Amino acid sequence: MALHPEVAAYRAARAAAGTPPLYAQTLGQARAADLAAIRAGSGAVEPVTEVRDERIPGPGGELPLRVYRPAGSGPLPTLLYFFGGGWTLGSIETADGICRRLANAVPCQVITVGYRLAPEHPFPAAVHDCHAAASWIARHADRLGVDPTRLAVGGDSAGGNLAAAVTLLCRTDGPALTAQLLVYPNTDQSGESDGPSGDDDPALFNRRSVAWYRTHYLADPAHARDPLASPLLADDLSGLPPALVVTAELDPLCAEGQRYAERLRDAGVPTRLEHYPGMIHGFFAMPGAFTDGRRAQGSAAAFLRERFGLPAGPGEPVEAARPGQVDEPAEPAAATGTAAGDG
Secondary structure, three states, X not given: OOOOHHHHHHHHHHHHHOOOOHHHOOHHXXXXXXXXXXXXXXXXXXXXXXXXXXXXXXXXXXEEEEEEEOOOOOOEEEEEEEOOOOOOOOOOHHHHHHHHHHHHHOOOEEEEXXXXXXXXXXXXXXXXXXXXXXXXXXXXXXXXOEEEEEEEEEEEOHHHHHHHHHHHHHHHHOOOOOEEEEEOOOOOOOOOOOOOOOOOOOOOOOHHXXXXXXXXXXXXXXXXXXXXXXXHHOOOOOOOOOEEEEEEOOOOOHHHHHXXXXXXXXXXXXXXXXXXXXXXXXXXXXXXXXXXXXXXXXXHHHHHHHHHOOOOOOOOOHHHHOOOOOOOOOOOEEOOOOOOOOO
């Protein structure tokens, strides 16, 4: 397992700058540093035809939404995207670049929700905020220009965990979902992460980072056994929407993400697992700095096009645009290149 040159350069730059790990900072410092790092690696801000902010009722008070709408009129297929940050950091702003690029690349409407953060609001507040947002959007589809028959959820890191948890709630309580996009998701918080050797480098996301976020999110350690905190521990994963799961080789969350993809597939859920050799946690959010961030976002857009029944993009096979046709490889699909990120 060798670092790609882009990842090695990123690590060296952080070390030279003396950048402390997020878990060594105060919450306020870590939240500001997380946003700054993602903005620095996001690349140019893509214009979108319409971007507007809304506020909706939530379980603990009003929730902010940001709506990204590409060109087009009438109801649009919609992705509800949950930002990452270990349930402790992150905001609508940290997901801005991802939401803009996916809105344009699919194209589809993308909506992100400002769910409550820990430790001020520990588990399960974020899960119920995200499910409440999905339910509200489906009920108010006309107001937002949403095609309720083509509603997907997705997220990266903690956002991927929340997306997976929301699918479990939606299976019972609705709304119906077309797809789930899970980017290096946390899926099992019941034990120590078993990532590859070398992932304890303090300059990057590591096992200590995972533990730091977990202690903020789970006020009661027993909550780690709850499937809404650890979707991998759910007894039954059948009946969930088709999934794209993205993992990175040097990510401490890699193994649990791959196990979740296997469990989904074993439960009969059409699942595509894309694994990025030599990559580390966070690369998806930083396409301006890392080649595989761009590749992975392009792959996510292709998956969503497929699930939404939209025409294939340039260079994609026509068959990939047919709804319901999701690859189910016996082994992870390896992607070449590299990417990186923190938090």
